Amino acid sequence: MTYTMNSDIASARYLMPDLLRGIALMGICLANFSEFSLYSFLPASATAAMPSASIDTVVRYLQYLFIDGKFYTIFSLLFGVGFSIFFTNALKKKRNGILLFYRRMTILFLFGLAHLIFLWAGDILILYAFLGFFLPLFRNISDKKLIIAAIILLLIPILIDTCISLFDWNLSAPVIQATQYFHAKAGITPENFPIWLANAQHYTDILSFNIAGSFIRMQEFIECNRAFKVMGLFLIGFYIGRKRFYAQLGNYSSVLQKIMIIGFVVGLPLSALYAWNMTHNVPLKMAASAALYTFSVFPLSFAYMTAICLIYIKWKESASISRRIAGGIAHIVALTGRMALTNYIMQSVFGILIFYGIGLGWGAKTGIVHAELIALTVFSIQVIYSYLWLKYFRFGPMEWSWRILTYGEWLSIKKIINKK
Numbered sequence: 001m002t003y004t005m006n007s008d009i010a011s012a013r014y015l016m017p018d019l020l021r022g023i024a025l026m027g028i029c030l031a032n033f034s035e036f037s038l039y040s041f042l043p044a045s046a047t048a049a050m051p052s053a054s055i056d057t058v059v060r061y062l063q064y065l066f067i068d069g070k071f072y073t074i075f076s077l078l079f080g081v082g083f084s085i086f087f088t089n090a091l092k093k094k095r096n097g098i099l100l101f102y103r104r105m106t107i108l109f110l111f112g113l114a115h116l117i118f119l120w121a122g123d124i125l126i127l128y129a130f131l132g133f134f135l136p137l138f139r140n141i142s143d144k145k146l147i148i149a150a151i152i153l154l155l156i157p158i159l160i161d162t163c164i165s166l167f168d169w170n171l172s173a174p175v176i177q178a179t180q181y182f183h184a185k186a187g188i189t190p191e192n193f194p195i196w197l198a199n200a201q202h203y204t205d206i207l208s209f210n211i212a213g214s215f216i217r218m219q220e221f222i223e224c225n226r227a228f229k230v231m232g233l234f235l236i237g238f239y240i241g242r243k244r245f246y247a248q249l250g251n252y253s254s255v256l257q258k259i260m261i262i263g264f265v266v267g268l269p270l271s272a273l274y275a276w277n278m279t280h281n282v283p284l285k286m287a288a289s290a291a292l293y294t295f296s297v298f299p300l301s302f303a304y305m306t307a308i309c310l311i312y313i314k315w316k317e318s319a320s321i322s323r324r325i326a327g328g329i330a331h332i333v334a335l336t337g338r339m340a341l342t343n344y345i346m347q348s349v350f351g352i353l354i355f356y357g358i359g360l361g362w363g364a365k366t367g368i369v370h371a372e373l374i375a376l377t378v379f380s381i382q383v384i385y386s387y388l389w390l391k392y393f394r395f396g397p398m399e400w401s402w403r404i405l406t407y408g409e410w411l412s413i414k415k416i417i418n419k420k
Helices: 015-036 044-048 053-066 070-092 097-118 125-132 143-167 173-186 193-199 203-223 226-243 249-280 286-317 321-338 340-355 368-392 397-407
Strands: none
Touching (some): 015 286, 015 368, 044 053, 053 368, 070 125, 125 226, 173 203, 203 226, 249 286, 321 340, 340 397
């Protein structure tokens, strides 16, 4: 299967979704490794005592400005695009698309649950799978209603946080109690929580932490109203996939430019304010905090995506040597995106081996600047092995397993090479 910009070739795979997915994986790695390194859990006194403390302050601000929330936004939107592609392909093959999709989401849920418990409690797959069960409900509504529903879902967190402030709701109380129970059972305290994983000498220590951490993750989903945000992004992605914008980018240059300009004009200054607020711990009312997040993160994320699309369009129109160089880089990063599930899981494996006590044990000793450099190194390794793997195989290991379990039939993973 090859990449193409020609929408008449039905069997081809389009580069842009995979390229964006690969770039999103890089951003997710940069965002998550501040937690894998345990830097995010350390008290201010510990981070201030690190040799890299001065540069860490700058890097932390830049992370909130350019990274935090932006790349899971892209990843979520692309999930919606994938949903539309999946249904289109299922209908072409005269399969029961809805039944297959529900089976696909069930398997993804199990993958996410295993990832959450056995590797990393910061998993997002379980939420994607859960919300995925609701996506077929929107498959037949009009484009206008789809966009309206998406906007409403993205704005609902502001309304919910307003109600919480007014009525003093505590929606996460049950999961907080569950966390406290499992922490007490494992002996995890506020004092040893930040360094528990760095001191872990046995896998059972990580398992105990993750069981409790899974409830902390549920608490984060509830308190951040993450489900509404992700579902809204799913619907925008579904709309993009339905219109097949990725297959005919050149026809939408003017629209992409407008979205990019608006995204940067609105998103950059508000993201700067958001980053300043997060790094200085300035208390904001919940509704104000939710609004700041919404109108900073999402516009800047859309600006990123449209800017990448416009650069790609310009590259396609260029005849210079830089075209071939840029094209090669784009194709290699896109291969990383083709193995998105495998690479997302593998980032957790790398994080455990590098930062936890059962591995190198660098956790709680590493400033965020070093954590981000390690994240870039890990992603670079993923780019290399994704390229090498897909030279000989049709799918990534996790993608292959997911596909077999979805369709219930054997599928060769080896790439068929035509010999001359």
